[in-house]
Amino acid sequence: MDVESRLSDLPAWRREGDEIRRTVEAPDFPAAIRIVDEIAVKAEELNHHPDIDIRWRTLRLALTTHDQGGLTDLDFTLAALIDDIAAKHGA
Numbered sequence: 001m002d003v004e005s006r007l008s009d010l011p012a013w014r015r016e017g018d019e020i021r022r023t024v025e026a027p028d029f030p031a032a033i034r035i036v037d038e039i040a041v042k043a044e045e046l047n048h049h050p051d052i053d054i055r056w057r058t059l060r061l062a063l064t065t066h067d068q069g070g071l072t073d074l075d076f077t078l079a080a081l082i083d084d085i086a087a088k089h090g091a
């Protein structure tokens, strides 16, 4: 897996060890929760779940594939979906 080349298509994400991470700044707290709610739907569809830290309107998201011991295609697929959801909510 060429992580750096996959990340070049996802400029909001950066690698931190075995994870990729991004911050999402929502317009307000309700929007942040709506973003989390939509991410939850995709996470269930993919059976792949981000770590999410919610602080007022700031979300910190981390993706990795624990059961494969590192980053996989699923992490980059979910990252792109999260970007779409965030953009749709003005984040």
Ligand SMILES: C[C@H](O)[C@H](O)[C@H]1CNC2=NC(N)=NC(=O)C2=N1
Residues within 6 Å of the ligand: 047, 048, 049, 050, 063, 064, 065, 066, 067, 068
């Ligand atoms: C049993 C089930 O497939 C695993 O627990 C899945 C669920 N969602 C997951 N999500 C993430 N991010 N990493 C995993 O390794 C993972 N494993």
